Amino acid sequence: xxxxxxxxxxxxxxxxxxxVSTATISNAFNxxxxxxxxxxxxxxxxxERLGYTGPNIAARALRTGExxxxxxxLSDPLRYNFNDAVAHGFLSGLAEVFDEQHVSMLLxxxxxxxxxxxxxxxVPDYFIVYGEPRNATVLxxxxxxxxxxITVDFDxxxxxxxxxxxxxGAFDIAQYAIKQTKDCQVAILGLRLIxxxxxxxxxxxxxxxxxxxxxxxxxxxxxxxxxxxxxxxxPEQIWNIPTNEAEISYQAxxxxxxxxxxxxxxxxxxxxxxxxxxxxxxxxxxxxxxxLQIVGFDDIPEAAVCHPGLTTVHQPFVEKGRVTANxxxxxxxxxxxxxxxxxxxxxxxxx
Amino acid sequence: xxxxxxxxxxxxxxxxxxxVSTATISNAFNxxxxxxxxxxxxxxxxxERLGYTGPNIAARALRTGExxxxxxxLSDPLRYNFNDAVAHGFLSGLAEVFDEQHVSMLLxxxxxxxxxxxxxxxVPDYFIVYGEPRNATVLxxxxxxxxxxITVDFDxxxxxxxxxxxxxGAFDIAQYAIKQTKDCQVAILGLRLIxxxxxxxxxxxxxxxxxxxxxxxxxxxxxxxxxxxxxxxxPEQIWNIPTNEAEISYQAxxxxxxxxxxxxxxxxxxxxxxxxxxxxxxxxxxxxxxxLQIVGFDDIPEAAVCHPGLTTVHQPFVEKGRVTANxxxxxxxxxxxxxxxxxxxxxxxxx
DNA sequence: TTGTAGGCGTTATCAT
DNA sequence: ATGATAACGCCTACAA
Numbered sequence: 060x061x062x063x064x065x066x067x068x069x070x071x072x073x074x075x076x077x078x079v080s081t082a083t084i085s086n087a088f089n090x091x092x093x094x095x096x097x098x099x100x101x102x103x104x105x106x107e108r109l110g111y112t113g114p115n116i117a118a119r120a121l122r123t124g125e126x127x128x129x130x131x132x133l134s135d136p137l138r139y140n141f142n143d144a145v146a147h148g149f150l151s152g153l154a155e156v157f158d159e160q161h162v163s164m165l166l167x168x169x170x171x172x173x174x175x176x177x178x179x180x181x182v183p184d185y186f187i188v189y190g191e192p193r194n195a196t197v198l199x200x201x202x203x204x205x206x207x208x209i210t211v212d213f214d215x216x217x218x219x220x221x222x223x224x225x226x227x228g229a230f231d232i233a234q235y236a237i238k239q240t241k242d243c244q245v246a247i248l249g250l251r252l253i254x255x256x257x258x259x260x261x262x263x264x265x266x267x268x269x270x271x272x273x274x275x276x277x278x279x280x281x282x283x284x285x286x287x288x289x290x291x292x293x294p295e296q297i298w299n300i301p302t303n304e305a306e307i308s309y310q311a312x313x314x315x316x317x318x319x320x321x322x323x324x325x326x327x328x329x330x331x332x333x334x335x336x337x338x339x340x341x342x343x344x345x346x347x348x349x350x351l352q353i354v355g356f357d358d359i360p361e362a363a364v365c366h367p368g369l370t371t372v373h374q375p376f377v378e379k380g381r382v383t384a385n386x387x388x389x390x391x392x393x394x395x396x397x398x399x400x401x402x403x404x405x406x407x408x409x410x
Numbered sequence: 411x412x413x414x415x416x417x418x419x420x421x422x423x424x425x426x427x428x429x430v431s432t433a434t435i436s437n438a439f440n441x442x443x444x445x446x447x448x449x450x451x452x453x454x455x456x457x458e459r460l461g462y463t464g465p466n467i468a469a470r471a472l473r474t475g476e477x478x479x480x481x482x483x484l485s486d487p488l489r490y491n492f493n494d495a496v497a498h499g500f501l502s503g504l505a506e507v508f509d510e511q512h513v514s515m516l517l518x519x520x521x522x523x524x525x526x527x528x529x530x531x532x533v534p535d536y537f538i539v540y541g542e543p544r545n546a547t548v549l550x551x552x553x554x555x556x557x558x559x560i561t562v563d564f565d566x567x568x569x570x571x572x573x574x575x576x577x578x579g580a581f582d583i584a585q586y587a588i589k590q591t592k593d594c595q596v597a598i599l600g601l602r603l604i605x606x607x608x609x610x611x612x613x614x615x616x617x618x619x620x621x622x623x624x625x626x627x628x629x630x631x632x633x634x635x636x637x638x639x640x641x642x643x644x645p646e647q648i649w650n651i652p653t654n655e656a657e658i659s660y661q662a663x664x665x666x667x668x669x670x671x672x673x674x675x676x677x678x679x680x681x682x683x684x685x686x687x688x689x690x691x692x693x694x695x696x697x698x699x700x701x702l703q704i705v706g707f708d709d710i711p712e713a714a715v716c717h718p719g720l721t722t723v724h725q726p727f728v729e730k731g732r733v734t735a736n737x738x739x740x741x742x743x744x745x746x747x748x749x750x751x752x753x754x755x756x757x758x759x760x761x
Numbered sequence: 762t763t764g765t766a767g768g769c770g771t772t773a774t775c776a777t
Numbered sequence: 778a779t780g781a782t783a784a785c786g787c788c789t790a791c792a793a
Binding site for chain 2: 067068110112115116117118120121124126127128136137138140141142147150151154155157158161163164165166167168170179180181182199200203204205364
């Protein structure tokens with residue numbers, strides 16, 4: 060590469076070049092009140108001329124422990140967060156706010172972090188933890204950094220958090236769905252209720268104990284509405300889908316709809332699952348909503364354009380991102396803030 | 411917050427606790443061959459027990475200049491990159507590969523970086539520069555870091571790059587479109603051809619001189635095909651749309667279609683622009699393709715589902731991300747690699 | 762195989 | 778208002 064080799068400039072180099080001490084130059088950048096305006100302008104101009112773009116951030120981070128970087132810790136692989144409409148919308152909401160503040164975000168997947176790895180989590184000043192990390196030690200590692208932390212879609216200790224009202228959303232849509240369905244035979248399609256990589260109902264299994272997880276809140280909502288309506292639900296009617304993905308949801312729905320005592324109402328914990336169920340039903344020649352009613356959760360864009368339109372619970376995922384970013388940047392005061400965003404049932408054709 | 415205060419551990423602390431020197435512990439993490447396996451295992455186990463999660467990355471970065479972080483420098487605001495299907499697909503492709511390698515990505519918008527800012531660009535070891543930065547000094551700043559750089563969708567100096575074949579795509583689709591259109595009255599809807607924030611044709615304006623930019627390559631392709639077909643194009647027929655956004659494109663198309671000498675073929679430099687033009691035409695009661703033909707560029711998902719389906723040039727934007735990430739991680743040898751991904755015309759109903 | 766010591770570039774404290 | 782200096786935590790010659 061035929062290019063001019065540009066030397067990395069340091070404060071010391073500049074100090075020599077300008078005949079000023081390193082401390083003063085540092086002050087010119089960080090503490091304008093510590094020197095005369097005239098000198099400061101001169102220094103800054105000279106730095107620009109020589110090509111010094113500002114203090115090295117690694118050195119500064121070592122010294123001060125601050126970088127100005129926001130870390131976004133994702134409980135799923137990066138790929139998932141770009142492909143799932145809810146996660147993607149959330150990130151998009153963050154991006155909107157961070158753009159304005161010129162903040163950079165470091166995307167960290169907590170899915171399968173080896174324990175012995177240089178602590179990349181030392182880089183950011185702030186952490187947004189999106190979704191409960193599968194690996195519990197991740198949170199301990201973060202705590203040890205003594206950085207600002209906000210959790211999203213789950214709670215942890217006394218840290219500020221942003222959630223949506225999962226219980227109420229599930230309760231409301233279940234209540235609505237039950238009213239719509241005659242002779243109601245319900246099946247619940249749940250997400251990660253138990254720690255089991257295959258499709259199975261939860262009969263005889265231990266529910267994952269994160270009692271405040273999205274899934275268990277939604278399950279509580281469903282069960283609450285069902286109970287209020289005087290409907291019994293057995294564990295055999297509650298199915299566990301291990302990951303929120305189209306293919307596996309499709310298989311699950313197909314299996315369910317092929318069973319002898321086919322349900323006529325599907326309470327799905329996400330739109331992805333519900334959309335897959337719609338597809339499965341269509342292929343089996345089961346008509347919606349006359350023979351089978353389906354409701355989802357999230358209200359992703361596709362829910363509005365599919366056929367039949369999906370009745371679901373709207374959650375403001377982009378707004379969730381905005382709120383989170385703002386909460387973080389306004390320095391998190393009051394310290395222990397717990398935001399719960401409202402949700403609303405959106406009625407379309409599927410139920 | 412009632413929580414146990416956890417002290418930040420350093421090598422020195424561990425050294426004291428274990429009765430081994432800091433160097434040995436450092437070696438246990440970074441150079442396994444420098445000590446006995448038994449000692450290494452013991453040290454690692456002990457570190458885990460005490461809660462030491464690995465060397466502080468800021469200190470390491472200062473010492474070695476390496477962090478293992480990949481910086482993605484985006485020429486548009488973060489927000490744009492989450493909302494535009496092409497940019498989003500590219501990032502998604504990167505994410506796929508980075509997941510496997512457990513690398514984290516730092517998203518940096520180069521749009522409006524103030525000059526005097528701590529050099530955050532000192533953090534990453536590798537840079538992916540996606541789209542030519544508006545501010546030329548950004549590239550100079552990066553060069554000064556002496557880090558690995560890959561440019562995407564443009565070229566810079568001798569750095570490795572990943573591009574798509576913009577010229578050929580534009581040439582092919584223009585050639586096809588011309589054949590389809592009787593008595594061809596063409597208008598070109600170009601993106602950022604001139605430095606002008608308003609919609610205007612390029613007559614009498616200086617084209618932006620980045621002759622290898624996406625837009626100028628596509629323009630060359632169009633003009634090449636037009637010329638070959640014996641068609642004349644005046645600068646009055648070439649319109650400049652300042653940013654690739656739906657609203658402004660819509661306004662542009664409307665204005666164009668309302669003019670007295672309305673074109674009957676629109677060569678649009680992106681699907682977003684083309685989709686906006688379709689919308690404008692529909693509202694004006696102009697029927698496609700009988701009264702007006704439209705072609706786009708990119709082949710975003712929406713192009714396949716809109717009405718009428720958009721004839722466009724498919725570019726593999728997700729694959730572009732994968733290729734870029736792989737090129738970066740395989741240590742960039744041979745040093746000066748220039749990848750050009752093929753494109754292909756996709757025929758639908760709009761032309 | 763393991764320990765000692767210097768320095769990476771910066772900022773903050775204390776002098777001047 | 779400005780300068781000298783120690784310390785942030787780590788890595789790596791080099792010495793033992």
